[in-house]
Amino acid sequence: MNEFLHMGGYARFVWPSYALTLAIVVLNIIWARRSLARARADARRRLLRADAHP
Amino acid sequence: MAWTWFHRLASPPHVYALATRLTPWFAWPAAALIVAGLYAGLVLAPPDYQQGDGFRIIYVHAPSAWMSLMVYVTMASAAAVGLIWRMKVAHAVAASCAPIGASFTVAALVTGSLWGRPMWGTYWEWDPRLTSELILLFLYLGYMALRSAIDEVQRADRASALLAVVGVVNVPIIHYSVLWWNSLHQAPSVMKLAKPEMPAAMLLPLLMMLAGFTLYFGALLLVRLRGEILRRERSASWIREALTE
Numbered sequence: 250m251n252e253f254l255h256m257g258g259y260a261r262f263v264w265p266s267y268a269l270t271l272a273i274v275v276l277n278i279i280w281a282r283r284s285l286a287r288a289r290a291d292a293r294r295r296l297l298r299a300d301a302h303p
Numbered sequence: 304m305a306w307t308w309f310h311r312l313a314s315p316p317h318v319y320a321l322a323t324r325l326t327p328w329f330a331w332p333a334a335a336l337i338v339a340g341l342y343a344g345l346v347l348a349p350p351d352y353q354q355g356d357g358f359r360i361i362y363v364h365a366p367s368a369w370m371s372l373m374v375y376v377t378m379a380s381a382a383a384v385g386l387i388w389r390m391k392v393a394h395a396v397a398a399s400c401a402p403i404g405a406s407f408t409v410a411a412l413v414t415g416s417l418w419g420r421p422m423w424g425t426y427w428e429w430d431p432r433l434t435s436e437l438i439l440l441f442l443y444l445g446y447m448a449l450r451s452a453i454d455e456v457q458r459a460d461r462a463s464a465l466l467a468v469v470g471v472v473n474v475p476i477i478h479y480s481v482l483w484w485n486s487l488h489q490a491p492s493v494m495k496l497a498k499p500e501m502p503a504a505m506l507l508p509l510l511m512m513l514a515g516f517t518l519y520f521g522a523l524l525l526v527r528l529r530g531e532i533l534r535r536e537r538s539a540s541w542i543r544e545a546l547t548e
Contacts, residue, residue, distance in 0.1 A: 253345075253346070256356040256357070256359070257350060257355040257356035257357070258355070258356075259355060259356050259357035259359075259421060262357060262360065262417045262418065262420060262421050263356060263357065263359055263360055265417055266360045266363050266364065266413075266414040266417045266418070267341075267345075267363055269363075269410060269413055269414065270363035270364075270366075270367055270410045270414060271363075273367075273406050273407065273409070273410045274337075274519065276406065277402075277403055277406060277523055278523070280402060281403075281523045281526040281527045282526060284526075284527055284530045285526050285527065285529050285530040286530075287530065288529070288530035288531070288533040288534050289530070289533060289546060291533070291534070292533045292536075292542050292546060293546055295537070296542065296543060296546070
């Protein structure tokens with residue numbers, strides 16, 4: 250296990266590369282869902298406004 | 304008759320429903336491929352005879368770099384379709400691509416830099432490959448800045464589409480930079496199927512990661528696309544139904 254984490258002496262280059270890439274993978278999922286949720290909320294507000302002032 | 308699929312792809316309600324249905328078909332295979340690719344790349348692949356375990360950065364660097372280019376080509380193609388046929392859905396696709404592409408361009412640049420330090424002895428060099436990839440990042444950022452500077456969606460679509468289409472000249476420059484100029488960056492090792500330069504145990508995890516990232520991009524694009532379609536449909540009655548789901 251220790252040997253695996255050591256990455257043959259390249260640990261301080263390999264692990265930050267993986268951490269950053271996976272962080273960007275996860276963040277993109279969060280950002281995409283948030284972007285859709287915001288668009289849905291805006292659309293819902295527009296519909297309510299249209300109903301109130303036809 | 305042959306053009307019905309094209310007309311349907313121009314119909315926002317149709318595409319919105321299709322995107323909702325298709326997302327899991329991209330997301331789950333993507334997750335499986337990425338998890339398997341990570342395990343194969345980190346554990347099963349043998350260390351490189353020159354670069355030792357440092358070469359394993361390739362399994363996150365190459366997929367990120369691939370994303371940065373593939374997403375740009377998707378964005379520019381969609382932008383061109385949007386400009387030529389005035390297709391709202393195409394503009395929505397283009398707008399969905401930019402943040403995804405920009406973030407993976409950052410990943411490609413930083414992981415490349417972390418790979419360059421032990422192998423080339425430097426984090427950064429004004430090398431053709433590195434410089435053209437940095438220009439790609441600025442193209443994405445410029446595209447997003449231009450969009451956010453224009454309030455009206457239709458005008459933002461047209462202006463940013465023009466920028467995306469013009470910027471596509473940078474893509475072949477990035478791809479061929481390592482062949483046209485003397486570059487620190489190594490020449491492509493995957494896109495030469497006739498004479499592969501990697502043994503299967505190293506190549507397979509890479510292909511899994513590339514396929515996984517591509518499907519993952521599909522899933523992200525479909526989720527963002529739904530939001531972008533909603534933003535472009537002001538008072539369509541189908542939205543009421545779409546929102547009650």
